Amino acid sequence: MDSQMVDLFVIGGGINGAGIARDAAGRGLKVVLCEKDDLAEGTSSRSGKLVHGGLRYLEYYEFRLVREALIEREVLLNAAPHIIWPMRFVLPHSPQDRPAWLVRLGLFLYDHLGGRKKLPGTRSLDLTRDPEGIPLLDQYEKGFEYSDCWVDDARLVVLNAVSAAEKGALVLTRSPAVTARREDGAWSVTTKNKQTGETKSFRARCLVNCAGPWVSDVIGRVAGSNSARNVRLVKGSHIIVPKFWAGSNAYLVQNHDKRVIFINPYEGDKALIGTTDIAYEGRADDVKADEAEIEYLLKAVNRYFKEKLRRHDVLHSFSGVRPLFDDGKGNPSAVTRDYVFDLDESGGAPLLNVFGGKITTFRELAERGMHRLQHIFPNMGGDWTHGTPLPGGEIDNADYESFANALRDTYPWMPRKLVHHYGRLYGARTRDILGTASSLEGLGRHFGGQFYEAEVNYLVRKEWAQTAEDILYRRTKHYLHLTESEQAGFIDWFASVQRTAA
Template sequence: MKEQDTVDLFVIGGGVNGAGIARDAAGRGLSVILCEKDDLGEGTSSRSGKLVHGGLRYLEYYEFRLVREALIEREVLMNAAPHIIWPLRFVLPHSPDDRPAWLVRLGLFLYDHLGGRKKLPGTRTLDLQRAPEGAPILNKYSRAFEYSDCWVDDARLVVLNAIDAAARGATVLTRTPCISARRENGAWSVTTRNERTGETREFRAKVLVNAAGPWVNDVIQRVAGSTSSRNVRLVKGSHIVVPKFWEGANAYLVQNHDKRVIFINPYEGDKALIGTTDVAYEGEAGQVSADEAEIEYLMSAVNRYFKEKLRREDVLSAFSGVRPLFDDGQGNPSAVTRDYVFDIDENDGAPLLNVFGGKITTFRELAERGLGKLRTFFPEMGKDWTHSTPLPGGDMENADFESFQAKVKAEYPWMPRSLLQHYTRLYGTRLSRIVGEATSVDGLGRHFGGDLYEAEVRYLMDQEWATTAEDVLWRRTKHRLHLTEAQQAEFATWFSAEMREAA
């Protein structure tokens, strides 16, 4: 067993909140270790609806503060990571059977004005009989409202925070669960085990941060031997991926018979991402999957509005995640708050900061406020800094992605359009680390199919903690959706051999 010197912060949980806290703390000059039992973002943060949004439907539950803060963060994050976060227009066909038009208009008016919107266009009303957005919609829906929110590559958002944390001095340990944490002499003694090598290590930390998401209570009770009066409520959300069935870059938002709203978003060029469900969940968070009832529920919501009817065989893929929502006592899973709450246990001079709840859109603010809670213990740490600092790859002049992409096209005229789109969207200004000195696609090494070349894989292995084929094909990228099963299997075989050789 190896032991290290005492660090300031030991963060448990490599989802968006844990990675965001590690990045923020490292940037303030604190020494930080982040450990994640699986891959970065694997538990919840890669299984979202891929949106940075204020949460239009939260207005119905009078969550005005949460919506305002999320809308403000929406613009902050657009500037910080324009390569993985970009504007998306949502068309909301109005159904007289559901929410009345006046209520929808009022909600959209508040949505436009609560957060000091600057960059995104406001709401407008559409005549679906004339507007091109109405072409795929059933004729009985004559009117729609169109508003703005943002798309995000959620898994890459987590990784970019981890990359920046490491660049600022943090140690990032993936596939390394924390197996115990105990208070000793005014500090935490933390034991981890590397699942790949079996190596056990001991660390000492002044403060322990529990950002374990669905496992937050497990860390409190089993790992840290502590208690808390707060709790998380697990709510399962499932999505399906189908072929895209409309023209245009807009998304749709429809209401189901139970008044839940369903997002229908363009995805990976020629596909659509549809979700989500809200189902109370009691099982193991790591074993969650979309069931047939949820898939049917999502297809039914789409078929209620669109001329082209989805069939079960149209579902190309499905995934499910568990949201660790702060338990506020609401009976309806859809009504449970998406806000976050901190709980600090200061026993024996070794603080434990527990994070309950939260959502992707507010992760940066959550991290900033969490560090604010710890200023008493680190009075010399630096000031707030993440508000105006781009994430890795996002350091484009004026956060202008289109101009950056045009510059890349001129620099690499040999690069196919789809590959250029892939590299610029996922890696932004860091794409040169992948391309290197290549002057043609042959210089990118082995081609595995689609837009997947060896150069990208090597980069992900060396600099983004990718240790399995799934890390590459599903979380760091979405190549899995563009490769045949045979190509995926061939890549997995090659990748496993490379990992064995590297070990």
């Protein structure tokens, strides 16, 4: 079998791999991205869904990381205003935890480290009078409110992959790299599709390992290489419950152990609560939230709020493994969220391993990763992603509300909730889903909620969706809005369509 020659072969379809593939393809390099499962199926769809500077990292003196993340926060807000939007966080002050002066100092630094432009700054709250204090226990009288951003994490990954493909990259999902060997100054890489068994062979001038929790496995088992660096696996779990307060603000509370817990509005009528930080020794593929973690999160919330959550309030839970760069810190919460590159140029075939990182800094990580490869690709293009919107983010002045209003004017037959659903997930690409439809009937089969066949067709055609789970859980969050029978109906229908197509 003849091998296709490429410049860059990227292993790992999470946020870092998709970001690097996009950046490299936009510089004119010939790129292949392979992922062993679905895009964002691992850590990158199991985050707290925030683009943030990391307020708590200030306690560990990570000033550079916080500053860079705060700068990137506004870059990403401009690039993808449909899937990233501002959110205000209420931090009730507990005298038993961090002193008020320390919290004020941290928030002052948070407001000023990153050159904040769009987002409003911190303000103090009188929780006995301000409406944000209504759901809180009466003992919490003082508080603060600050800004960060929400993000649809899985869609962020997919949109980077879409952008990479539009710039010429080949994206292979469910196609792990089974072997990668240095031969004659280049990498010989073989992938095997897990569903069809089809193998593909490539020759690559450079291999980039963005496998996240599996980064060490790729170094040793797949590439037959080694590295003095390593990742430390830390498990983070979240729970989803019905939303139990009014208003669009989120809450950030401090637990007895000094860990902070986010309580964020989620999907309109629900709340996302997390996260835990636990050293993890098992297989990354097997991670799930255990009962002790769920109880921990419920207790943290109940310490602050009048309405007490019970185990039966938990609608769903999920857990992810964060591949943090192992800096030797004992406390999982103290392990750096920064990233580290390890460039191995032995044998004349470079291998760039990526350790650590966080969603907020993925674009900068990709850019700096390409800087590390400048001497390998001296003729590649320059930096370009800073001011370039992601697919769907091509909205004038990055003003989502004006865009949504224009969308409603263009499609007056669509219910407001459906316009909001399409606008928030697909932004300016919404028209690619709707096509020439002039009524709800034109969107095809209705599966329940805001879920129509036209969206399914788009996700299969444009976003590598191959299973019902790809669509219900990652490309969208329809699973949270459909009944069990509606979900089962869609799964059966999709399976029948796939069989027919095969």
